[in-house]
Amino acid sequence: MEPLVDTLTEDARWQAFGLDEMAETAARAVLVDQALPGTGFVVSLLGCSDTRIAVLNADFRGKPQPTNVLSWPSEERGADRDGGRPDRPLPGAAEMPEELGDIAIAWETCEREAAEQGRPMGDHVMHLLVHGLLHLLGYDHLRDGDAALMEAAEIRILAKLGLANPYE
Structure with a gap:
């Protein structure tokens, strides 16, 4: 089976952590x-440092500081009405999969947040990968109904992976 996630690790700590395998698990879930x-979909993932993600955050969001995860959907799939289901992407052919978008995740911020929350880093990273992937599929958390829909999906997916509700 073709991989769903094309992972580039700019920070070697992500390679040792097994980010590419975690991302595949998250994407399939x-x-x-x-x-x-x-099959028929592909996502690009960048495992980077806080320094790199701060540059990306400044360039794309006008916020020149590190963040945990950033997502860039390949197209707008969000629902028009608050709490509505996002538009569904159509899969591409095996030799030309549909690009869902790009995700970047920063080591230091993830490590710090996991420690602050008293959660294993792997659990926190899995949550952020699921969160980022849902953004690529049109989920968002700016409006209350959309946030409730996205959070419910995250909790449901993480539970199926054997992970606790990150919002409790």
């Missing part, structure tokens, strides 16, 4: 939850 096929 999200697609199953969303009743989408496990």
